[in-house]
Amino acid sequence: MTPAGGGPLVAVRDLTVRFPTRHGVVEAVRGVSFRVDRGQVVAIVGESGSGKSVTARSLVGLAGEGARVGAAELAFDGADLRQVRGRAWRALRGRRVGFVLQDALGSLDPLRRVGAEVAEPLRAHRIVPGRQVDAEVVRLLGEAGIPAPESRARQYPHQLSGGLRQRALIASALAARPDLLIADEPTTALDATVQRQVLALLRERVGDGTAVLLISHDLGVVAEIADHVYVMKDGRFVEDGPAAAVLESPSHPHTKTLVGAVAGHARGARPGRVSPSAPEAAGTAREVLRAEGLVKRYTLPGRGEFTAVEDVSVTVGAGETLGVVGESGSGKTTLGRLLMGLLEPDAGRVLLDGRPWDGLRGPERRAARRGVQMIYQHPLSSFDPRYTARQILEEPLRADRTPREERDRRVALLLEHVGLAPDVLGRRARELSGGQRQRLAIARALAPGPQVIVCDEPVSALDASIQAQVLDVLEDVQERLGVAYVFVSHDLGVIRRLSHRVVVMKDGRVVESGEMEKVFDHPEHPYTKALIDAVPRFSSRFRRVPGGRA
Secondary structure, rough: OOHHOOOEEEEEEEEEEEEEEEEEEEEEEEEEEEEOOOOOOOEEEOOOOHHHHHHHHHOOOOOOOOOOEEEOOEOOOOOOOOHOOHHHHHEEEEEEEEEOOOHHHHOOOOOOHHHHHHHHHHHOOOOOOOOHHHHHHHHHHHHHHOOHHHHHHHOOOOHOHHHHHHHHHHHHHHHOOEEEEEEEEOOOOOOHHHHHHHHHHHHHHHOOOOEEEEOOHHHHHHHHOOOEEEEEOEEEEEEEEEHHHHHHHOOOHHHHHHHHHHHHHHOOOOOOOOOOOOOHHHOOOEEEEEEEEEEEEEEEEOOEEEEEEEEEEEEEOOOEEEEEEEOOOOOOHHHHHHHHOOOOOOOEEEEEOOHHHHHHHHHHHHHHHHOOOOOOHHHHHHHHOOOOOHHHHHHHHHHOOOOOOHHHHHHHHHHHOOOOOOHHHEEEEOOOHHHHHHHHHHHHHHHHHHOOOEEOOOOOOOOOOHHHHHHHHHHHHHHHOOOOEEOOOOOHHHHHHOOOOOEEOOEEEEEEEEEHHHHOOOOOHHHHHHHHHOOOOOOOOOOOOHHOOO
């Protein structure tokens, strides 16, 4: 496609980005070159830490504190970005270049309502007359797939689910109708049906001439929307070409590894693992957790009472994984917090080993708390940033007054369970890779010796190869220790691989449940069918596979 003006919208040649550290200079990006044309989607894919996000941020002067950026050419619509300073950046960002970051909670101002966040670029760049701003905000939120946008606009970011926050961030980035949208993992927090809606929105904008630079570890999304793909490893591009050619017939070993990880992920459990239906089929799983008729309601501004969970009942057996799936806002996370005893239900009860949470007080409740732990989606935000990995693992052991010698033995055993080397113990969470942090989160959840672990989107932020490794760890831990999982996720591939039984939630209710194979291979409820059909996947012939099954 020939861009307006006879040249590319984005032209990058021999880009390098270096960061000074205590141990010398780290070269995060090493001489990469690429172009993005108007009306084109260019994707950069690679493992965590490969340099893809730093590459994208360099285009808008946000490479990072202390970054040393160099390039033979770094141009946007013919303008030399190497010469841009101060106010010129502010005129470029938002108006001509929109940016969607992966961490919506960290990107949205916690003190401003969502509507004000989306309205900012409209007002700053005078996209619409002042009297039309509120209506345009509602339109943009609805376009991004947010239900009841008028009410959601009056809420704060912390009052929205992760998926709703991400959609609000996308609406804000598209508000000024930019020429280029840099989208860094824009659909990671979204379920399949909303992901499809957002991809359709991006395709519509691309059809109008907007260019998209997509950073993603989800090769299904890349296959669905990208025109050209660059594969990055250790700061360099190791392969690039038309998306169909790269993903259908990869030539570089690293690209083959990435594509192979997705294919293996789609096929389900790795070879040698016990069939997911084995515990229930054998009928030997002792019930460790039961929820009966759970109800949880909230009051929303201008909208009255909102029911997040309505009459939900589930059971979990020892050594079993119960998968909980559904759209963002369906009540999945609220259910997990109710099971943890972090929220009090308005009706119903949760029983641990036959005893209800509400019947436990003081020391009894604290003792029971050790039996149910949680793994969060973003471990970096759940760890104390001052703590080393050793302190993170020892915290529950110190609370139990475990002797020092026994603590050392338990910490070593926890590292062994999750496949971490002892040299991580002296490092803080921010000094670890995404995969290492998630392994540390698993080890921390295991430290008190729980019977049940609630896993809230624990691998959604990880690329396919690291995700596969973490899932291997979860499977190994379950087989070795017999711990039960309640696995909350919008990623149906992950749920299919790990779960024995599945419940499907919509609008706070369970609309379908049963053994994993039955729900996925023979879904009965229209909503379940829609979820499965919406999953973006690619086959060996680069065609979408109905139902997301490879």
